[in-house]
Amino acid sequence: MSKAIIKIESLTIGYDDVTVLKDISFQVRQGEIFIILGGSGCGKSTLLNHIIGLHSPQSGHIFIHSKDLTTADTAQRREILESFGVAFQGGALFGSMTLLDNVMLPLTEHTALPHSAVEWIARQKLALVGLAGFESKMPAQLSGGMQKRAALARAMALDPDILFLDEPSAGLDPVTAAHLDELILQLSQTLGITFVIVTHELQSIFSLAGRAIMLDKETQGIIAEGNPNDMKNDRSNPAVWRFFNRTAATETV
Amino acid sequence: MDATHDNPTVPACRVTDDNAEHTCFVLSGDLTGRTIGPLWKQCAHSLKHSRAKKITLDTVKIGVCDGAGIGLISYLLHTAQKRGKTTNITGLRSELKELLNRFEKTPTQLEPTTVSLNAVETIGKQVLEFLQDIYEQIAFGAAVLITALKLAFKPQAFRWKDFFKIAEYAGVRAVGIVSLLGLLFGLIMAFSSAMPLKQFGVEIYVADLVALALVRVLGPFVTAVIVAGRTGSAFAAEIGTMKVNHEIDALEVMNLDPIAFLVVPRVWATTLMTPLLSIAANLLGLVGAALVILSLGYPLVTYNAHVQTILSIPDVLVGLFKALVYGGLIGIVGCLRGLQTKIGAGAVGISTTRAVVTSIILLVIAEGIFSVLLYFLEI
Structure with a gap:
């Protein structure tokens, strides 16, 4: 078994005095596709925002490459932040820049590559996500799915070994979503990138078929962990069963 | 790897x-x-x-x-x-x-080249855009007036709650800043005009000069500039953000006219609040001038007598009427620029800037028209 690249230890998170998730622990192993699932409002995105260091947890520790993000000083923090890329749910592309400039930004700021190289690599990243020919478009001129793919290209600009994706295939048509899943699988296999994906798209969950944890709103913790295909057939937990089999909650449960 | x-x-x-x-x-x-x-x-x-x-x-x-x-x-x-x-x-x-x-x-394709314009074409394009913009301002102003008239006949459709909320923000909360600037303006005007008048020994006429200029021209104008910067820009930013978030589209598909729903309450708020604010600016400006007169050694009674002689009711009314028009212009321009917002976060900033710039230009033009008109009408 490969070593743990992200370690979450007894983490309690929330906003102000509201606790969203209580005392959760899990590990993400090097090179795997790790999926965080759960229904709307269970704290998936909140958890992601804490792991990528946007918010401080109420208690607990987050280790990325065995460095503790919760206690890191400014220099360590920068080092940790540079080791991963994030594609946000809405894309979060800079609206005043073209797609190419968006992808070139991290490359020009963090590497010593000549301009022609930066542009070449940025074009390739865009081509990789199927956006060749859209380099000079502004983000606002693109569809939601294209913005998501462009955000993925920007997150990959520096070839980080961890990529965090927030709802990558939400709002995409099935064909585009399948392409994106295939791309994720291929990147994971060829480059050994570790993916941490927040999603509730069943199709993607099964085709990516990594390891998953499922969060629950009521218990404020992890209610299932393992391979999604096994989770689907597990009838022991009604909440997990309902999620995977698209069954509405009933009063008796 | x-x-x-x-x-x-x-x-x-x-x-x-x-x-x-x-x-x-x-x-x-x-x-x-x-x-x-x-x-x-x-x-x-x-x-x-x-x-x-x-x-x-x-x-x-x-x-x-x-x-x-x-x-x-x-x-x-x-x-x-x-x-x-x-x-x-x-x-x-x-x-x-x-x-x-x-x-x-996936070979990297060549970009379609953007067409570059020569100098003549650029000038032509800009002139056309300028004329188009003027047309839009007039058309929009007319649409607002017509909608406001229609709403006057069915007041139950008017958004009273929004109107009072906006009027409070645009009016009541601006009293402090308008009063302060009015006071300082009165002080500065009185002080700088006292210098030359002192050479002729007639510095008491500072009272006449300041009172007339303040009440007829500068009080309303300064107030309007503050309202444009404070409220007009806020209208453009708020409506612009709504436009970017497709909230305007949502209003339209719900069969709610954005002009009746958003614009008319705002325009009424600025139209009615600007004259009230300019009363505050006028009063505090006169106080400022009084301070200078007092420091020059004249009693307050003399100052009061001069102000009362030179100012007539029409002077005050002219000033308030100007403020009324300015307020309407600011409201209309702020809302128009908000509705003209294009896509993206940067567009809201551009709209806000355009709202303030256009408002101030229109204020100056209106002031010019008023001056000429009042001269010929001998008011």
Whole structure:
């Protein structure tokens, strides 16, 4: 078994005095596709925002490459932040820049590559996500799915070994979503990138078929962990069963 | 890729077998985005000066290779092919080959070139845009007036709650700043006009001068500039953000007229609040002037007598009427610029700027028209 690249230890998170998730622990192993699932409002995105260091947890520790993000000083923090890329749910592309400039930004700021190289690599990243020919478009001129793919290209600009994706295939048509899943699988296999994906798209969950944890709103913790295909057939937990089999909650449960 | 690679080796490129027929680039070391900057320049330079017909890339000695490394390989292949050379690649690991194929499958297309305009065309375009903008302002102003008239006949459809909320923000909360600026304006005007008048020993006429200028022209004007900067910009930003978030579209498909729903309450609020605010500016301006007169050694009674003599009710009414018109202009322009917002976060900033700039220009133009009109009407 490969070593743990992200370690979450007894983490309690929330906003102000509201606790969203209580005392959760899990590990993400090097090179795997790790999926965080759960229904709307269970704290998936909140958890992601804490792991990528946007918010401080109420208690607990987050280790990325065995460095503790919760206690890191400014220099360590920068080092940790540079080791991963994030594609946000809405894309979060800079609206005043073209797609190419968006992808070139991290490359020009963090590497010593000549301009022609930066542009070449940025074009390739865009081509990789199927956006060749859209380099000079502004983000606002693109569809939601294209913005998501462009955000993925920007997150990959520096070839980080961890990529965090927030709802990558939400709002995409099935064909585009399948392409994106295939791309994720291929990147994971060829480059050994570790993916941490927040999603509730069943199709993607099964085709990516990594390891998953499922969060629950009521218990404020992890209610299932393992391979999604096994989770689907597990009838022991009604909440997990309902999620995977698209069954509405009933009063008796 | 060996992920537990702890001793990164420096990337390098050795050119071997360099002759007219064949050049071989031997790439070695870890090719990652953070390290291959100098190597990229070196390779590109070597390739540029190579006359060989055939280029071979030996990739056997490559260690860790990320997307940037693949980028370098594909860049070299692509550039060589563009120069009419045949290319050959040896020793590429299978996983890297797969990645390279992925890049090669999607060749970077050429961008459609944007059409550039010459000087005459640019001027023509700008003039047309300017005329179009004026047309839009007039048309929008007319639409607002018509909607306001329609709403006057069915007051139950008017958004009273919004109106009072906006009026409070645009009016009540601006009293402090308007009063302060009015006071300072009164002080400054009185003080600077006292200087020359003192030479003739008639500095008491500062009272007449300041009172007339303040009540007829400057009080309303200064108030309007503050309202434009404070409230007009806020209208443009708020409506602009709604436009960006498709909230205006939502109103339209709900069959709610954005002009009746958003614009008319705002325009009424600024139209009615600006005259009230200018009363505050006038009063405090007169207080400011009084302070200067007192410091020059005249009793307050004398100042009061001068102000009462020079000012008549029409003067005050003219000032208030101007403020009323200014307020309407500011409200209309702020809302129009908000509704004209294009897409993206930057567009809201542009709308806000345009709202303030257009408002101030229109205020000056209106002030000019008023001056001429009042002169001929002898009010």
